[in-house]
Amino acid sequence: MKSAVVLLPGLNRDRDMIAALTKISGQAPATVWQTDTEIPDVDLIAIPGGFSFGDYLRCGAIAARMPVMRAVAEKAAKGVMVIGVCNGFQILVEAGLLPGALMRNASLKFVCRQVKLQVANANTMFTRRYKPGEIIRSPVAHHDGNYFADAATLARLEGEGQVVFRYAEGTNPNGSINDIAGIVNERGNVLGLMPHPENLIEAAHGGSDGRALFEGALGIAA
């Protein structure tokens, strides 16, 4: 299974994402730049975390309007898997590939710590290696992770099982509605989440709870 990583000015977790995909899949992902209008033939496109365009205007707003995001949308429409982590999640909602919005943390503070996540839907391409309801650990590091959606959108997300990860055991770090940490689109091939599973994939990270996400998406045996 092949992967690609989207590069934008101001991202800072791109190396972590590239390292994780390389270690888990055994081959380095292709990289695509913001101005690229075509993405190579891959199974998974990852948009890493960071502060694209300095978070100007709104987090992810400028990145979402760059040419590469039109290419990502075309691939997503064809069923290619897309994962956006942290700023990548913000970019996906700004691009309209996922519903809702990510607002300033309710505490107004940047949070950088480990949280617990409950796998709210283990029946997606991204979570199939986890057990339903399983609690995993994951680092978070963000200032704008407070997920919001209007009541109708929220009801649809909950009803269709599109809420994939929830902050568990009172660890919601940002005030997000219904403790939402990650969601998928209706088709289930686009995932956005605030936590950083790519930063918990091997013993040197202090655990490997995030590894199964990439193994599941890439169809790699554990």
Place this chain on the structure above:
Amino acid sequence: MKARITVTLKNGVLDPQGKAIEHALSGLGFDGVGQVRQGKVFDIELTGTDKAKAEADLKAMCDKLLANTVIENYSVAIT
């Protein structure tokens, strides 16, 4: 032509920054401050002279970039 676009959070959307400002104003001794909501203002210079076209363009700018209509409202004023 000059235009001013004002972007504000929709009713019902939590505004922690507005809340913090509200508390700070009370702390400074300003009595009678109710709810505070924080927004954004964009002053845009336009080279055209067609006011109707400018208004349509400005609304499109808001829908496509300047406002996130999931959580924000906008208003356009041309001077």
